[in-house]
Amino acid sequence: MRALLLPVLALTPALAKAPAPPRLLSQTGLYAAPGVVAARNLAYAPQYPLWTDGAAKARWIHLPAAIDGREEAGWVFPVGTKAWKEFAFGGRKVETRLLWKTGPRTWVFASYAWNEAQTDAVLVPEGGLADAAEVAPGLRHGIPSRTDCRDCHGQERVEVLGFTALQLSPDRDPGALHGEPLRPGLITLKDLVARRLLRGARPDLLTRPPRIEADPATRTALGYLQANCATCHRADRPIPGLDLDLRPQAALRTALAPGSFPVPGQPESRILSPGHPERSALLHRLASRNPVSQMPPLGTVRVDRAAVDHLRRWIADLPPVPSH
Secondary structure, eight states: OHHHHHHHHHGGGGOOOOOOOOOGGGGGTTETTTTETTTTEEEOOOSSOOSTOEEEEEEEEEEOEEEEETTSSSSOOOTTEEEEEEEEEEEEEEEEEEEEEETEEEEEEEEEOTTTTTTEEEEEOOHHHHHHHHTTTTEEEOOOOOOHHHHHHHSSSSOTOSSSSSTTTOOOOOOOOOOOOOOOOBHHHHHHHTTEEEEEOTTTTTTTTOOOSSOOOHHHHHHHHHHHHHTTTTTSSSSSTTTOOSSSSTTTHTTTOOOOOOOOOOTTBBBOOOTOOGGGGHHHHHOOOOOTTOOOSSSSSOHHHHHEEEEEEEHSSSOHHHHO
16 A cells, blocks of 8 residues: 555655755856856846845846736746846846746745856855845845745745736836836847747737826836835735735725824824825835834845935825815
8 A cells, every 4th residue: 555655645746845946056047158148048127126225137037938927917937937136236246046936836946146256156045145245335235035035926826026017018117216228138028929928918918018007206106116015015915904005006095094103203194195205104114224114124225215205206296185
């Protein structure tokens, strides 16, 4: 009986173990030769990038088959997908992160720290690396732990953040904070469709590509919140005691609540207080790097001044909510 059970157990998906990530970045499939990215890996730039202390970033993805695009807000990537994101400060590469789908529900997370010679990067321990590079006088960039990576990308349903229908839309927001121009070689939805790497998407995806429908200032503000806040603050990943969804379609509705973090010295503060940036906890926390109050809580040690300035003007111009 035992001999009959062993093959069955070996095939049980629940018992499948994800492979260990390679020890060196050069062993992950990113490069065809030292410093030369393999042609099969597609470069892209999201229209609303995540702020990481002013890092210069480069991103690539390998798709061995087509993405299931039937759910526009939740693409399903094929097994074998690999996504890399490189971070550089002061012209030097500091880290490259890898997200690798090894099974229908199995993803490998890994981060690699670049060596001094800039010839390769070495796998960082699971707990991350707290002191990777100086990003400003007295401020150091830390490479996140694998737990931190999962907290942002998801536990049960992992997402390739930045590689979505909205982020790859050819209808790009010209006011996007820290947005990168679409230089030659960066793919968009048009390229995915042309390469047959996206299936099941709505027929009018290219004639009516995703965009945040709002006035220019609001479009930019909501796009920034989508990329920097809505990975956690969203209805399908509820934070206990906080009914807050900062995705574009819900942000202006759910952020009007008082919230659980009052702005110091502002008894009438809310998460977002239209017409009153000084009463808006969202702005206060974006402008803080106190560990108790800062948002996002991970990944940055410097305040994004451009974002704080834009959001302050945007909130000030929003019509105040009538009192009842």
